[in-house]
Amino acid sequence: METPVPRVIVTDDAKAVIDQVRERHGPLMFHQSGGCCDGSSPMCFEQGDFRLGDSDVKLGEVYGCPFYMARDQFAYWKHMQLTLDVKEGRGASFSLEIPMGVRFVIRSRLFTDEEVDRLEPVEAVHT
Structure with a gap:
């Protein structure tokens, strides 16, 4: 069986910031903002702090x-x-990394035809 293709990946620089934020705040979660504050920015929260x-x-x-x-x-x-x-650079969001003088950003690329057949499934959120 072929390895599933992840929909989200992370750079080493972002991992280093996540480590620092996690050390201060514990388990984390991300939500891709849909246009508030910094536009369409990934927002980092303590796990469960974003509804x-x-x-x-x-x-x-x-x-x-x-x-x-x-x-x-x-x-x-x-x-x-x-x-x-x-x-x-400081963003204008409520994301936890902002006081560190950095901000998370998203870069994107189109999946190839071969990757589309192997994408990780998306999970619905049920509240």
Whole structure:
């Protein structure tokens, strides 16, 4: 059986920031913002601090953190692999890394035809 293709991956730089944030706050989660504050930015929260609803889906795990997105936003992004990265500069969000002078960002690329057949499934959120 072929290895499933993840919908979300993470850079080493982002892993280093996640480690620092996790050390201070414990288990983390991500939610891809749909346009508030920093536009469409990945937001990092203590696990359970962001209220998920039936309109959210779980795209997978990124470095041990669940990664969620609104279902209607996923309809636009479902053909792309997301890469969680980090860059210097304070964002205007409530994400936990902001006080560190960095912010998480998403880079994306289209899946290849071969990858589409092996994508990790998306999970519905049930509240």
